[in-house]
Amino acid sequence: MKRKGIHIAGQAVVITAMVGATAAFVGFNKTVDLVVDGEHQQVRTFSDSVEEVLAGQNLDLAQDDRVQPGTDASVTRGMDIVVNTEKDVALTLDGVSYDETTHANTVDEALADLGVDPAGAEISVAGDAPLDSAGATELTVVTPKTVTVRADGETVPVEGTPATTGEALELAGVAVDETDVVSAPLTAPIASGQTVDVMRTETKTETVEETVKKKVTEKKTDKMVEGGKKVEQKGHNGKREVTYEVGLLDGEEVSRVEKDEKVLEKPKEEIVLVGTGDPTDPDSYEISPDGQEGGSMSTAAIKEMLGGPSSPWYKIAQCESEFNPKAVNRSNNRYFGLFQFGIPTWEGVGGSGNPADASPQEQFMRAKMLQERAGWSQWECAGMVGVG
Structure with a gap:
């Protein structure tokens, strides 16, 4: 009986141990819902923290991966553990490339996370497609646009999803050549x-007749009074036929390049004598300022020298002598030349001899000397013509 009792007691100890172990197993074993990048699974675990649960599932997390709740959170039966890894997205949005990252799991979620409105857009991948967690997901999005195309004098509105200028032109039905x-x-x-503008180019050949300007050469000579000019050799313009290549942009000329030339008539050089002779010495030159031989000066040249109708000298000479440098006062024969000098007055400003024998240039020069000294009152005609 004693041995039997011991045997029963031993069995009781074994049974008690087994019951305790079972109770401990049931008490420490927990079931949690683990969601990794949108994929659900139930996990039984003895772990005390979320980090231990993830380690037990051999999940190697990166620094920027997201875990909810945090990895240091305590594990409770039936809790949800959500893991969203960071993923790369190679996004091309309306032709512009971006390298982005997101914790989204599908294309639609990624677009929302990146702030891209998919409404009406063309998307290269279905919205419910999962993102690649191992490499970059390539994603092309073309959003709807309103574009204006102007070509051939017309304006064409375009509504659609063109990504480039070329696609917009295709939608507008506008063909473009390389030129x-x-x-x-x-x-x-x-x-x-x-707005996209298309300008048409065109090249045409044009042949025209042009004038070739004559060359004018001036030669100084002391045989003519200073300021005078005379054509020694009369020249003339030439002519040539020129072929141009003309570039047009939307009908407007933008370039002109000479391609060929044919001389129809050569120009002839014109040689003009320019006087340098002393105007106070009429015997020192042989040609007058207007090109007349012998030192004489035409009335037209005298009028030009005096400054024309608006000049006070012009008005006085017209009144005093009618522009005649040889004029003599008919009433007393005491006043001579363009400005009707008296001999004493003439000599008083440096003249010699008879003023009417001096050149028109010298008469004018000494008249200006007299005016500077004594004013316009030296000529009666000054008051009559409103000078002074």
């Missing part, structure tokens, strides 16, 4: 509200 000029490169990204 045409477009306001933006065909491969350039295009934005809503943008």
